[in-house]
Amino acid sequence: MTFFKAENISIDFGGIRAVNDVSFDVEKGTIFTIVGPNGAGKTTIFNIISRIYNLTEGRIIFEDKDITRLPAHQVVNLGIARTFQNIELFEHATVLHNLLIGRHIYCRSTFFSDLFFLPSVKRMELELRRKVEDVIDFLDLQHYRNQLIQNLPYGVRKIVELGRALCTEPKLLLLDEPASGLNVDETENMSFWIDDIKKLLGISVIMVEHNMNLVSQVSDHVLAINYGRVLADGTPKEVQTNPDVIKAYLGEDKDV
Amino acid sequence: MRIIFKTSYLQDIKLLKHNGYIFWYGVLLFALLIAPAVLGEFYIGEMAFIFIYAIAGLGLMILVGFTGLPSLGHAAFMAIGAYANAYFLHKGVPFLISIFLAGLISFGVGALITVPLRRMTGIYFAIASLAFAIIVEEIIAHWKSVTGGLGGMSVDNPVIFGFELDSTWHFYFLCLAILLAVLYCTLNLIRSPSGRAFIAIRDSEISAESMGINLSIYKIKSFAISGCFTGLAGALFAHRLSFLTPDAFNFLLSIQLLMMVVVGGLGTVHGAIFGAIFVGLLPQVIAIAKDYLPPAIGQFPGLEPGLFGIIMVLFIIFEPMGLYGRWVKFKLFFDMFPLYRKATFKRQKTYLKTERVQ
Ligand SMILES: Nc1ncnc2c1ncn2[C@@H]1O[C@H](COP(=O)(O)OP(=O)(O)OP(=O)(O)O)[C@@H](O)[C@H]1O
Ligand SMILES: [Mg+2]
Numbered sequence: 001m002t003f004f005k006a007e008n009i010s011i012d013f014g015g016i017r018a019v020n021d022v023s024f025d026v027e028k029g030t031i032f033t034i035v036g037p038n039g040a041g042k043t044t045i046f047n048i049i050s051r052i053y054n055l056t057e058g059r060i061i062f063e064d065k066d067i068t069r070l071p072a073h074q075v076v077n078l079g080i081a082r083t084f085q086n087i088e089l090f091e092h093a094t095v096l097h098n099l100l101i102g103r104h105i106y107c108r109s110t111f112f113s114d115l116f117f118l119p120s121v122k123r124m125e126l127e128l129r130r131k132v133e134d135v136i137d138f139l140d141l142q143h144y145r146n147q148l149i150q151n152l153p154y155g156v157r158k159i160v161e162l163g164r165a166l167c168t169e170p171k172l173l174l175l176d177e178p179a180s181g182l183n184v185d186e187t188e189n190m191s192f193w194i195d196d197i198k199k200l201l202g203i204s205v206i207m208v209e210h211n212m213n214l215v216s217q218v219s220d221h222v223l224a225i226n227y228g229r230v231l232a233d234g235t236p237k238e239v240q241t242n243p244d245v246i247k248a249y250l251g252e253d254k255d256v
Numbered sequence: 257m258r259i260i261f262k263t264s265y266l267q268d269i270k271l272l273k274h275n276g277y278i279f280w281y282g283v284l285l286f287a288l289l290i291a292p293a294v295l296g297e298f299y300i301g302e303m304a305f306i307f308i309y310a311i312a313g314l315g316l317m318i319l320v321g322f323t324g325l326p327s328l329g330h331a332a333f334m335a336i337g338a339y340a341n342a343y344f345l346h347k348g349v350p351f352l353i354s355i356f357l358a359g360l361i362s363f364g365v366g367a368l369i370t371v372p373l374r375r376m377t378g379i380y381f382a383i384a385s386l387a388f389a390i391i392v393e394e395i396i397a398h399w400k401s402v403t404g405g406l407g408g409m410s411v412d413n414p415v416i417f418g419f420e421l422d423s424t425w426h427f428y429f430l431c432l433a434i435l436l437a438v439l440y441c442t443l444n445l446i447r448s449p450s451g452r453a454f455i456a457i458r459d460s461e462i463s464a465e466s467m468g469i470n471l472s473i474y475k476i477k478s479f480a481i482s483g484c485f486t487g488l489a490g491a492l493f494a495h496r497l498s499f500l501t502p503d504a505f506n507f508l509l510s511i512q513l514l515m516m517v518v519v520g521g522l523g524t525v526h527g528a529i530f531g532a533i534f535v536g537l538l539p540q541v542i543a544i545a546k547d548y549l550p551p552a553i554g555q556f557p558g559l560e561p562g563l564f565g566i567i568m569v570l571f572i573i574f575e576p577m578g579l580y581g582r583w584v585k586f587k588l589f590f591d592m593f594p595l596y597r598k599a600t601f602k603r604q605k606t607y608l609k610t611e612r613v614q
Contacts (some may be wrong), residue, residue, distance in 0.1 A: 105467075
């Protein structure tokens, strides 16, 4: 069975080809990282997978299913959840509320039972809440449960967004720069969580990340792209020592 | 300062979270129930009017405050509810069924109108909803066989199980009952998955969608229930006016409704009620002030809509959280005295959203 596969995906914005003939496979239970300089097309690949953008060419396969033409709101039903590079939380709602929305796909109430908050809705709400509390415990968010997102520091927001994605109980998690803007300690925590997500929760991850320490710590496989094209593909070590990758990054990032 | 101890998840989804609420809302309800025995007829009539505004305000709040879709055309739903109710009463339909049908029709129109509007946001949505209201006003002016056109149409008194509601206090209790029902449904909606989905759409469409929320469906639901509540308010409004003409439901009414939710405090149920009280009292205040102002200002045409606009702008600039936000701060000040800090409501840091899709 194919777990996840991108086949020759390309996308045009006006005259610009932001992603050009990129193919890759993700194996179940692994962490797959996409690296590349700014503007390389990494986020665009995520937006293609989560169906915000329509592909110009190519196919996306998830668990043997072609999801190239799926409506965007159905992607999460299949088990693909994501976070955003610039944090897209529900700002004027509490942490708890945000996480509950993460369980939206498990809500089975009708509009009219909601209007009268029938006992079935109440039972379902308590059930949702129990699952959300598991995620809160997993990510140590107890302290922030009833705080509004707009009052939280950046690092906590990142974790809440990760939590919201976990609430959907995904099989595949897309993390767009999970450590950007975090300090050293927070980055370390994040790397442990990503590892736990793989090992304890059994969730596969596709991640975009600039922090090469984090990348080599957690990734099983790395794909390097530049100008929307694949530069290199292999283990973290292979990609970091690849001459094309070094050239693409030169003068930009001394870590590589 | 009061600390509420959490004992179960159930507590978080209760409507009245602790005994203090039960007591104070009980007192308020009791006061409303005995008001007709204490206050004069004029005041009872004005309070009924505020209830009608509050019902419409709750409807609009669901759409604007919770789903983030600014409607400039909600007078249309008032009109639809009012004319539908008046029409069915004329046809001899019993009042309870007639007002139900008025709500149902408004619900249906709300759902239908969202189909073309569902991809629009912000200013485009506002303009499209304004266009919708103008169309409705024109239809009412020309559909003489049903609405009486520009000549207008009279409204029969409501009759419930053979009992004619012909006095002011009858009407007061009718409005209060419907307000409580609408309030109950709104509160339920907000604490249930549908309401959460509305709030998600308001705060970030893109991540709402990535959490599996079907934007079109939920926008339709929101607009439909919003239209329904506002339609119910319209049905009651018809009895208050007792004679309907299309110009009772013009642009100014839409603005007034919108001002109500903005001034009350967007995104809160309290806001709709506070706003209704404000908008209900404002014309009285203006009328009184007119006597004291120099005639050049007091007799100035368009004084009222002008003031509405100014007040709305001032609130948006200085108190975006509305009257309710002011009230919360006020309460917190006394709760926390002397620990209250001026910066309590300042956001810790503002993050700029440069690109939405990233
Ligand atoms: N909606 C869009 N319309 C036009 N061009 C776009 C759009 N989205 C992305 N692009 C272009 O596609 C290219 C790749 O952008 P993308 O956001 O995927 O980069 P990235 O690899 O995520 O970079 P960064 O590391 O800065 O996040 C950029 O040149 C960008 O300007
Ligand atoms: Mg990016």
